[in-house]
Amino acid sequence: MNNTKIALVNPPGTYEYIRDYYTSLIAKANYHYPPIDFVWLSASLEGPVKVFDAIAEGLSPEKLLDEAAEFAPTHIFCLVSGLSLEEDLALIKKMKERTNAVIIAMGDICRVAPGIIFSKSPHIDAVLRSFACTDIMGILRNGRPAGQYPPEWVFRSGAESACGELKKESGNIRIGVPKWEIFRLKAYKFPFALNAPVGTILTDYGCPFKCSYCSIGTLGWRVRESDEVIDEIDLLYGLGAREIHFRDQTFGVDKERTMLIMDHLKKKRLTWSCFTRMDIVSEKLLAAMKESGCHTVIFGIESGDYELRHKYGKGIKDDIVIRTLKLCSGMNISTVGTFIIGLPGEGEKEVMKTIEFARTLPLDYASFNIAVPRMGSALRSPDGEGLRTKEDPDIGYNSDAMGFMPREKAIKLASLATRRFYVRPSYIMNRLSKIRSLSVLINEFKIGHNLLFGAYSYKKKS
Ligand code: SF4
Numbered sequence: 001m002n003n004t005k006i007a008l009v010n011p012p013g014t015y016e017y018i019r020d021y022y023t024s025l026i027a028k029a030n031y032h033y034p035p036i037d038f039v040w041l042s043a044s045l046e047g048p049v050k051v052f053d054a055i056a057e058g059l060s061p062e063k064l065l066d067e068a069a070e071f072a073p074t075h076i077f078c079l080v081s082g083l084s085l086e087e088d089l090a091l092i093k094k095m096k097e098r099t100n101a102v103i104i105a106m107g108d109i110c111r112v113a114p115g116i117i118f119s120k121s122p123h124i125d126a127v128l129r130s131f132a133c134t135d136i137m138g139i140l141r142n143g144r145p146a147g148q149y150p151p152e153w154v155f156r157s158g159a160e161s162a163c164g165e166l167k168k169e170s171g172n173i174r175i176g177v178p179k180w181e182i183f184r185l186k187a188y189k190f191p192f193a194l195n196a197p198v199g200t201i202l203t204d205y206g207c208p209f210k211c212s213y214c215s216i217g218t219l220g221w222r223v224r225e226s227d228e229v230i231d232e233i234d235l236l237y238g239l240g241a242r243e244i245h246f247r248d249q250t251f252g253v254d255k256e257r258t259m260l261i262m263d264h265l266k267k268k269r270l271t272w273s274c275f276t277r278m279d280i281v282s283e284k285l286l287a288a289m290k291e292s293g294c295h296t297v298i299f300g301i302e303s304g305d306y307e308l309r310h311k312y313g314k315g316i317k318d319d320i321v322i323r324t325l326k327l328c329s330g331m332n333i334s335t336v337g338t339f340i341i342g343l344p345g346e347g348e349k350e351v352m353k354t355i356e357f358a359r360t361l362p363l364d365y366a367s368f369n370i371a372v373p374r375m376g377s378a379l380r381s382p383d384g385e386g387l388r389t390k391e392d393p394d395i396g397y398n399s400d401a402m403g404f405m406p407r408e409k410a411i412k413l414a415s416l417a418t419r420r421f422y423v424r425p426s427y428i429m430n431r432l433s434k435i436r437s438l439s440v441l442i443n444e445f446k447i448g449h450n451l452l453f454g455a456y457s458y459k460k461k462s
Pocket of ligand 1: 211
């Protein structure tokens with residue numbers, strides 16, 4: 001089939017779902033990233049390709065179906081998440097009826113349990129278990145002889161449907177330059193951005209670390225070469241982006257490559273932000289980051305209890321946490337600390353320790369997240385199967401049964417943590433002293449409002 005026409009669909013939902021990078025969650029503040037799965041996929045797609053991001057664009061199911069039918073795709077890559085599975089499958093049924101396209105599902109549950117996807121929906125033709133793959137067009141157009149499909153692909157029928165094991169790979173990876181022109185940059189929102197529009201770049205795949213509550217460390221770690229990343233920066237700049245948010249889960253592990261990328265950001269005078277770990281950023285690296293336009297760094301601190309951090313694979317000592325935050329503060333780099341509430345073994349006493357620890361830190365923002373058994377993570381799947389058992393029918397968050405803190409209690413404590421962190425005269429005065437313009441003040445107000453009143457309410461979309 002040479003006349004392919006490809007739709008990339010992020011379905012609408014009852015909630016503001018974030019389906020991205022093998023994770024599903026409900027947005028708790030006003031942010032939406034372009035799904036990185038589609039960004040990487042776009043690099044190797046050819047022919048007419050259109051993105052239908054119903055979450056970012058606020059498209060209703062009816063509007064999405066009308067627009068997709070009008071586009072008349074031959075193939076639809078559709079994000080499907082464990083959190084919104086029933087809704088996603090209902091939409092897929094309608095998309096199949098309206099377009100008769102080949103439907104390829106992607107996302108967290110697709111990666112770990114393609115069998116469940118096929119058993120629950122007769123309308124899905126294939127599952128793509130990894131977005132870090134190339135030669136997608138060759139497979140769409142010509143298929144492969146039975147038994148020669150890469151393990152990322154699983155088909156509903158035929159000999160090629162055998163679901164091979166996904167290898168954890170390491171080393172370099174070349175994906176090409178994503179087709180950023182098919183994404184509407186202005187549809188996406190970033191709470192900490194200083195400039196807009198924002199482009200998002202993933203310079204590596206996976207993570208070299210292995211925290212047991214996280215699925216990203218189970219992917220292996222593959223790194224894009226700096227020339228390809230620089231080409232992507234140039235493309236985004238040409239499309240109007242004035243800020244970059246790096247989606248790497250641990251930015252800057254490979255120092256030499258990071259320096260080349262940062263030199264280019266500096267030349268382009270782009271501002272940027274990233275996620276990274278405190279044990280890989282030295283004073284020298286932070287200074288170079290600041291010089292090249294970095295204004296905000298997000299660090300996973302997770303707990304105020306070192307023993308718990310250590311137990312779950314992030315054994316960063318308190319003195320490194322404090323030293324790194326002080327360095328950032330001294331360089332005028334804003335910091336966001338993310339914490340997890342309710343991991344197995346964590347009771348109210350440990351959560352209170354986390355809250356008190358967060359309050360002592362020179363953080364600009366703190367985000368308290370409810371612990372969930374992420375699909376693919378070691379905590380969800382000590383046997384490595386991805387779900388608790390091979391055919392676990394519980395594809396939602398039955399976290400209590402897995403030893404996590406009961407969800408209602410974790411939500412209450414996370415709300416308490418948020419209030420105790422933000423509603424402090426010293427914190428408020430400190431934030432106000434840093435505000436230099438009306439737009440920053442408005443942004444701060446929005447962030448504060450979302451964190452205090454919207455973070456754990458998970459209101460349905462009207
Ligand atoms: S939590 Fe961060 S550092 Fe740990 S494995 Fe996941 S991505 Fe890597």
